[in-house]
Amino acid sequence: MDSDLTYLCHIRDAIEKIERYIAQTDYEAFCTNDMMIDAVVRELEIIGEAAKHLSDVFVSQHGDVPWHRIKAMRNVLIHEYFGVVLKVVWDTCRSNLPILKGFIQRVLADQP
Template sequence: MKNDNTYLEHILEAINSIESYLGDSDYEDFKNNEMVIDAVVRKLEIIGEASNNLSEKFKRENPEMPHRDAIDMRNFLIHEYFGVNTKIVWKTYKNNLPELKKFIKELLR
């Protein structure tokens, strides 16, 4: 059975991959590149799944981690796979992932 640090590492790896895929792209570049959209969506799904697998103890001890948001995003993406809203995905990348990355890096120290 994997421990919480393993799941946190998976989340961090997924965030790093998303950053690598998007590089210095802007929203216009992103929304017009189906391959990158698919890759980013897949990594967001991984973030949500890893967040869902964190122990209840970890979630109680770290209420500031937005694990519920990550799980909800994963569920949204899985169930809306034919109609991914690129604006929501882009906003998640710009507004939520940097803070999540910082939080996880601090936890893994």
Template sequence: MKDDKAYLEHIIEAIDTIEGYIAGMDYEAFKNNKMAVDAVIRELAVVGEAANNLSQEFVEKNPGLPFRDAIDMRNFLIHEYFGINIRLVWETAKDDLPELKKFIEKIS
């Protein structure tokens, strides 16, 4: 469980970083800012990698957390770079990550 705490901290840190990158942006500004898009994609990969390293015991005890979604997103971002849907990246950053952050903070 000690390692799980560290991985959860990495996830929170990556989400905080993403929130900073996109603060004050709308979708149009985001999609036209290659640096922001690339930076958010990198941090989403961190979220997925950290989620992938959580213990099976922790995942089973917290079925409400979308760990599989985070891992699948990471795999897609890393292996299908040229097929990335920028709208999906934006929606994940704006809609899904804040909810994940709240859930992790609640259980930590």
């Protein structure tokens, strides 16, 4: 479980970076800012990579989290970078990451 907690902290930290990056912008501005796109995509890759390293036990205990989709997004960002759809990236950041962050905060808060 200790390594799972470490990876969850990595995911939380990446989410918090993304939140800071996009806090004062909208979708249109995001799409025209290559540096912001690169930074957000990199943190999403880190989230997916950390999720890949979570133990099978942890993943099965928390099957309500779409771990497969998180890892699949990382694979698309890494291997199919030319096909990345910015609307999907944006919607993920605005809609899905806050939910994932809340889950991680609850898990971490339950630790001694």
